[in-house]
Amino acid sequence: MPASTAEHNYNVVDEPVTSVLPDDTLYHLGQDFSADDEVLAALGYKAEFKREFSLFTTFCVSFAVLGLLPSFASTLYYGMGYAGTAGMVWGWPIALIGIQCVAMSMAELCSSMPTSGGLYYAAAVLAPPGWGPFAAWITGWSNWLAQVTAAPSVNYGVAAMILAAASIQDPSYVPTDYQTFLLTVFIMLIHGVMSSLPTKWLAQLNSAGSTFNFIALIIVLILIPAGTDRESRGLPKFTSSSKVWGDIYEGTAYPPGISVLMSFISVIWTMSGYDSAFHLAEECSNANMASPRAIVMTSSVGGLFGWFLQIVVAYTVVDIDAVLNSELGQPFAAYLMQCLPQKITMAILSLTIIAGFAMGQGCMIAASRVTFAYARDDCFPLSEHWKKVNQLTKTPVNAVWFNCVIGILLLLMIFGGELVIGALFSIGAIAAFVAFTIPVFIRVFFVGSRFRAGPWNLGRYSFAVGTIASGFVLLMVPILCLPSVTGAELRSVIYPSLDLMNWTCLVYGGPMLAVIIWWIVSARKWFKGPRVNIEHLMIGREVEPDRAGSQGTDAGDKKLDS
Known part of the structure; x- marks a missing residue:
């Protein structure tokens, strides 16, 4: 300095x-x-927050939001269902190359602009003259959609696992949509209370949650291969490598390559939590170094251990069709029942549920900081309420409960069926990726030397890494919008009926279209991008x-x- x-x-x-x-x-x-x-x-x-997050505690929040174990469990339907075990073991490292490039490019922006607004602020600053407000508007709303759907989707997965555990204990019990909805809402309310606590308490809670997430992941990685009882069921202890790495499950009517790309939704959604460190920058000490380091640490550690988990499951799964179509209604629980004794299955489910609970709470914290930052710039109706910082806790409590209410309303999608509620996961993937990459794309192709790098930067590799990140996202956005059906005829995929369509196009595209129309009709007249508050x-x-x-x-x- x-x-x-x-x-x-x-x-x-x-x-x-x-x-x-x-x-x-x-x-x-x-x-x-x-x-x-x-x-x-x-x-x-x-400064409006206490800087009580360190590199480690910031990493803990990001890793808790990443939530490898519960994220994997919640998205197994896509990761395994679209391309099978070959898609899992090959797809993860391939997708991780693009994801890691996005994370490193984001970290470079974070070092130069360590604010809660994060990507939204970066888009406004880096956009060509006259385009800053519009770039910030689109980036901000896309990022907010990713953030506000994160906690509901995670908590829905946790609720589904809890009820699946109940079904395992009592096979006559079949959970209803109404019960799933109420349980998820209950978890949301608990997280709302927890996320309203003072920053110091939040740092401690998330450190504990992240530590538990990591320990639970290690236990599961050891317990599944050590405890599998496949041999007692007349099967080899592990599936042969030639089958695991070579057989692509025909989960879609598309060619195998497209099926593998479609399975990336699991990787992208699982790995999308690393941006949380960006949004906590105003609460982190030494933010322009610690926050970008936390971003890269989260994506690299999460990517490596996530691949290990993919490999373990790929070598022990017995019947993919049975996993996807189980009456338990939760593919991860169905998978565990195929290859493990019931007691070990319940133990792993319990670990996953607790880890998922910690993940959901981390998601709600990150989302509240995004909402606060955008409300500070009057992006939302009634922004004067959502940008208030509670004087007792020194946290944006109003923003927490604003997001909580929106999330509960989104959970009404449960009553629309599996494909409809599944759109929450694909929205999180596509909305996050669009928001992540807009400022990176602008930085690489429009800014040039006008970008002043922070102390953490990629140096001469910045352009190459940013180009790979941008290209990967441009490839994946249309892939994530393909109809999420399995086993259908190609004609049905191209012209899907309502029960086969990918609802991401509607649930993400609809709000974003409304936001663009709002911009054209009104917002362009009054929204001017990030608002400074240090005039005095x-x-x-x-x-x-x-x-x-x-x-x-x-x-x-x-x-x-x-």
């Missing part, structure tokens, strides 16, 4: 940030401001009320009157 003068005056251009403020903006900070507050001020914001700290300048740098990357060309 640059040394301050006796008056503690600072210049934006001296900070390792890419800001919405003009480079020649001067601001004044008191002696009690930390180096993190100095960087945040250069981005246009005053600026020296010798008067800024537009509540706004500065509102024109995206052309903010630097805007001269403010003295």
